Every structure is written in structure tokens, then in C-alpha cells.
Amino acid sequence: MGIGGALAESRRRAGLTVAQVGDQTGIRETVITAIEGDDFSACGGDACSRGYIRIIARAVGADPEPLIRAYNTARAGPHPACDDTAQPGPRPAKADTADPVTVTRKGVWIWLAGIAVLVVVLAGLGFAAFHYLAGPRHAVTAAPSALAHPVHHAQPPRTPAPAPRTPAPATAAPVTPLTPVSAAAFGPGGTAQGDDPRDAPLAIAGDPATPWRTDWYATARFGDLKTGTGLLLDMGRPVTVTSAQITLGSASGAAFQVRAGAIPILGGTRPVARAASAGGVVRLTATRPVQGRYILIWFTRLPPGGQGFQVTVYDIRLMGS
Numbered sequence: 677m678g679i680g681g682a683l684a685e686s687r688r689r690a691g692l693t694v695a696q697v698g699d700q701t702g703i704r705e706t707v708i709t710a711i712e713g714d715d716f717s718a719c720g721g722d723a724c725s726r727g728y729i730r731i732i733a734r735a736v737g738a739d740p741e742p743l744i745r746a747y748n749t750a751r752a753g754p755h756p757a758c759d760d761t762a763q764p765g766p767r768p769a770k771a772d773t774a775d776p777v778t779v780t781r782k783g784v785w786i787w788l789a790g791i792a793v794l795v796v797v798l799a800g801l802g803f804a805a806f807h808y809l810a811g812p813r814h815a816v817t818a819a820p821s822a823l824a825h826p827v828h829h830a831q832p833p834r835t836p837a838p839a840p841r842t843p844a845p846a847t848a849a850p851v852t853p854l855t856p857v858s859a860a861a862f863g864p865g866g867t868a869q870g871d872d873p874r875d876a877p878l879a880i881a882g883d884p885a886t887p888w889r890t891d892w893y894a895t896a897r898f899g900d901l902k903t904g905t906g907l908l909l910d911m912g913r914p915v916t917v918t919s920a921q922i923t924l925g926s927a928s929g930a931a932f933q934v935r936a937g938a939i940p941i942l943g944g945t946r947p948v949a950r951a952a953s954a955g956g957v958v959r960l961t962a963t964r965p966v967q968g969r970y971i972l973i974w975f976t977r978l979p980p981g982g983q984g985f986q987v988t989v990y991d992i993r994l995m996g997s
Contacts (some may be wrong), residue, residue, distance in 0.1 A: 741841065911969050914969050938969055
């Protein structure tokens with residue numbers, strides 16, 4: 677599968693249309709459609725093509741780095757030389773000239789030899805001047821009184837240099853519980869497609885007797901009706917989630933992601949942590965710091981239940997800064 681096919685497949689898994697991706701990214705729909713067909717001629721060069729690939733990949737929830745590497749590999753190739761060897765036919769004969777490297781080395785040796793002679797001459801002159809000044813005609817004898825009563829000059833006390841100050845280490849932001857402002861049921865197309873929207877706030881109410889549940893589905897993959905379902909938490913301000921504790925029903929088999937982003941859409945969030953075959957109390961640690969106002973608990977697989985497949989969320993607790 678090519679780069680465009682991978683982007684198109686990720687877009688379809690995210691439940692997004694080309695028009696929705698265009699609205700999120702600001703890229704024209706014709707350009708997005710061309711890129712999904714592996715046509716990058718409308719991008720304006722390799723640098724712009726890589727930029728479009730990154731923006732579209734993040735909007736549809738795909739990792740852009742493998743796609744960038746695939747693009748670079750596809751674009752790599754030999755570059756023509758810029759000298760006369762690139763032209764067919766015999767090369768013109770060159771004039772018989774001296775080797776410039778040999779001439780340069782000879783000049784350097786002559787210059788070094790001149791410097792050595794100059795140093796020897798100056799050393800001889802300095803030695804002769806020293807003996808002339810140190811001879812008996814210029815010897816100076818100190819007066820007896822000066823020798824008998826030497827003068828001692830008081831030396832001012834030395835002040836020790838101040839010890840260098842070691843800068844205090846940077847203090848990390850304290851990790852505290854994060855309280856959502858609201859919770860809403862969420863589907864591939866946003867809050868309008870979520871399961872059981874009326875009871876979504878129960879997932880953050882802290883009462884284990886009143887959970888939020890998804891709809892019943894015929895298969896663990898939502899009966900091929902959608903790509904996922906979940907809960908969108910509005911934190912009221914940008915936060916950084918470092919860990920999460922999510923209490924599910926006792927049946928194992930749920931797969932979900934904790935995602936964060938500044939925009940309340942699936943393509944506007946990035947994964948913070950993942951869980952597979954989960955059930956009961958699930959504790960997750962963020963793989964990397966991702967800041968965002970919106971935290972999305974996004975289920976991609978449901979555990980089995982009495983009437984098919986359904987996930988139950990009793991409680992959600994987030995930690996971060």
C-alpha cells in the first residue's frame with residue numbers, strides 16, 4: 677500500500693470524509709484527493725509534500741514518520757554531475773601545467789626555512805646583548821645601609837574568591853488530580869454520534885452504582901457499523917495527562933486509547949496511552965507528554981456480554997498538570 681492509500685485507509689478508519697479533513701487542516705479537497713492517489717504534483721515541491729503528509733496523517737490519527745520515510749525513499753535517486761564528465765564524447769586535453777599541490781608545498785618549506793634563519797639570528801643578538809648588559813662595567817653594588825636594613829612592604833590581605841554558585845535544578849510541575857468540567861458521548865463524527873449521551877456524565881460522577889454504557893453490538897468491532905465509540909472529557913483548560921485510572925466492567929476484552937488534543941474531534945487528538953484486552957480497574961501511564969484541553973477515552977474493541985458486546989465505564993480518574 678502506498679502513502680496515499682495508507683492515508684485514505686486511516687481516514688476511513690477515523691470515520692472522516694475528505695471534506696472533513698479539509699476543514700480540519702485547511703488543505704483543499706482536490707489536493708487531499710490527489711495525495712490519496714499518490715499524486716504530489718499539486719503540492720509545490722518535496723518540502724511542501726512532506727508538510728501535507730504530516731498534517732493529513734495527524735488529522736486522521738496516523739503516524740506520519742513511516743510515511744515520511746517512505747516518501748523520502750521513493751524520491752531518492754542519483755543526481756547528474758555538474759562537470760564535463762556528464763557529457764558524452766572524449767574529454768578535451770588539458771595543458772601541461774605544474775602540479776599546484778607540489779608548488780604549494782615547496783613554497784611552504786622555503787617560507788619555514790626563512791623563519792628558522794630569522795629565529796637563529798634574533799637568538800644570537802639577544803644572547804650577545806645579555807652578556808653585554810651583565811658585564812662588570814655595569815655591575816651595581818647595593819649600599820651597605822640598604823643591605824643592613826631591608827625594607828619590607830606590607831602585602832594587603834587576600835580576599836578569597838567567592839565559591840561558584842550551582843544553579844538550582846528546574847522544578848517539574850507538580851502532578852495533581854485533574855477534574856473534568858464535563859463529559860459527552862462521542863462517535864466517529866463527534867458528539868452527535870455517541871452512545872447513550874444522556875448518561876455520559878455518570879462516568880465522571882464518582883458513583884460506582886451509576887455507570888455509563890455503550891450500546892449493544894453484534895461483534896466486538898461494533899458490527900462493522902462504526903470504527904469506535906467513547907467519551908469526550910472537557911477539562912476547561914489545557915492540561916498534560918501523566919496517568920489515568922479507568923474502571924470498567926469485569927469482562928475483559930476491551931481495547932481503548934486515552935487521547936488528548938486542543939480540538940474536540942477525533943483527528944484533533946493524539947494518543948497518550950493504550951490498553952488491550954482490558955477489564956476491571958485499568959491503570960495507564962502516558963508514553964509521552966501531550967497537552968490538550970480535551971481528553972478522549974476512545975474504545976476500538978468491546979468485551980463480550982449477555983446480549984452481544986458492550987463496554988461499561990464506572991469511573992475515570994486522571995492525573996497530570
